[in-house]
Amino acid sequence: MASRPSSRSVHNWATVGKKKAVTIFSALLGGHIGRRGSVPTESALWDGLESTPTGGTVQERTPEEVLKLVKDEGCEFVDFRFSDLPGIMQHVTIPASVLGESHFTEGHGFDGSSVRGFQQIQESDMVLIADPNTVYMDPFMKHKTAVIHCFVADPVTHESYSRDPRYVATKAEAYLKTTGIADTAFFGPEAEFFVFDDVRFDTQPNGSFYMVDSIEGQWNSGTDEGPNLGYKPRTKQGYFPVPPMDHYQDMRSDMTLALEGVGIPVELHHHEVASGGQNEIGIRFNTLLAMADQLMTFKYVLKNVAWQAGKSLTFMPKPIFQDNGSGMHCHMSLWNSGEPLFYSDTGYGGLSDIARWYIGGILHHAASVIAFTNPTTNSFKRLVPGYEAPVNLVYSQRNRSASVRIPLAGQSPKSKRIEFRCPDSTSNPYLGFAAMLMAGLDGIQNRIEPPAPVDKDLYDLPPEELALVPQVPASLEQALDALEQDNAFLKAGGVFTDDLIETWIEYKRKNEVDAIRLRPHPYEFTMYYDI
Structure with missing residues (x-):
């Protein structure tokens, strides 16, 4: 399993860049991965399991493997993504040719004071630590782009940022194991x-005002839509x-x-x-x-x-x-x-x-x-x-x-x-x-x-x-x-x-x-x- 931040101490990202991690998203980039048939009832999401469920294919990957994958797939760009405090996905894009092992250890710098709920301007420098667990191909970008989810860390100490929502999630999983109740x-x-x-x-x-509209909205039953088909x-x-x-x-x-x-x-x-x-x-x-x-x-x-x-x-x-x-x-x-x-x-x-x-x-x-x-x-x-x-x-x-x-x-x-x-x-x-x-x-x-x-x-x-x-x-x-x-x-x-x-x-x-x-x-x- 991946090395995760301890629930009792800060995490130093410079020490784990070459370690393998469990892939969060299934299998490989760009194809239809882990497809399952449609199931008619919600119980099927949980039933019929013979062992601990995984929610998708599990695969280990190192930063070196990610670098090779990005090259082999012909990616032109890599998109680093992370969550601000309220929960809106943020991103910054780099040319694929720039991606290196340092992005998984030292990180990519950004202005934390411009992100909602993060730093004050006098201590704004922060870094994104790319997580090799999470690579997938963006299906919407004009140019072939690999996406990698990131943790947020301090650029000097490499300690995880306590307001990074993703870090909180890793600590919760780590704490669960320390309780002895479940893993x-x-x-x-x-x-x-x-x-x-x-x-x-x-x-x-x-x-002030707002207005939303939908062709299927019941409020449009009498609207002239040339013609209105009901x-x-x-x-x-x-x-x-x-x-x-x-x-x-x-x-x-x-x-x-x-x-x-x-x-x-x-x-x-x-x-x-x-x-x-x-x-x-x-x-x-x-x-x-x-x-x-x-x-x-x-x-x-x-x-x-x-x-x-x-x-x-x-x-x-x-x-x-x-x-x-x-x-x-x-x-x-x-x-x-x-x-x-x-x-x-x-x-x-x-x-x-x-x-x-x-x-x-x-x-x-x-x-x-x-x-x-x-x-x-x-x-x-x-x-x-x-x-x-x-x-x-x-x-x-x-x-x-x-x-x-x-x-x-x-x-x-x-x-x-x-x-x-x-x-x-x-x-x-x-x-x-x-x-x-x-x-x-x-x-x-x-x-x-x-x-x-x-x-x-x-x-x-x-x-x-x-x-x-x-x-x-x-x-x-x-x-x-x-x-x-x-x-x-x-x-x-x-x-x-x-x-x-x-x-x-x-x-x-x-x-x-x-x-x-x-x-x-x-x-x-x-x-x-x-x-």
């Missing part, structure tokens, strides 16, 4: 998204229709082929519940860091396929009023020495004690975790009753009105997992996955029992019963307040640091919470202008 955590996110034909927005001191899903009735009601079948298939071309196995795709272009593509689960890398690439690929088709794709949780929002339900399981730890034939929903305590940790720390898994003001416009959103902090088998669900489709020990339904795709996956894992581990270590499972429809509870059910935070501000008070579990093993947590809270309050609070809202004019 592997698997994540299977279900990222929903909207595809629009037109999007316009603007904010000025004297006015087949527009009604509000909340867009789940699983066949074409022509499903306008995006072929586009999702194009996205699937592009994803498989960069080594991300796809299990299924379909139209989602909302009208106006809501879709989902399900990818196969993987380990924490690998899945976070894949999710960043997943978003990049989908946006570019849509862009090339003349469409605009967003993972924004709630772009349309009065219809379902886009979530990112996260399936999780723990394994040790090739054996699943979440199954018991005597436990509720087939859960082991370890799985139940893991749920206890998730629910106990949910308000803090949500500051990372639902980290935008728009996230909380999705987390409201009435739109299939998981606002109730309870767990249940099969029940999609609970924030934690135990899927029952597929009952083998290897398919047993839990599903945390709150997250959305505005989450930085490196931080969001790490936060969920740390909460779950804290639950196991302290044997935190979750509240009794609730198998009734929580959306239909009478008010007096619903008042007794814990709820998710009502706003980003509340989630950040919770994180400020409850963060010790995140800092176990040095996975999250005080500096990162404080920077996250400060950044979100100043640049998002306050930015929204200070601006007049257009609907306020509807309500108050004539008072």
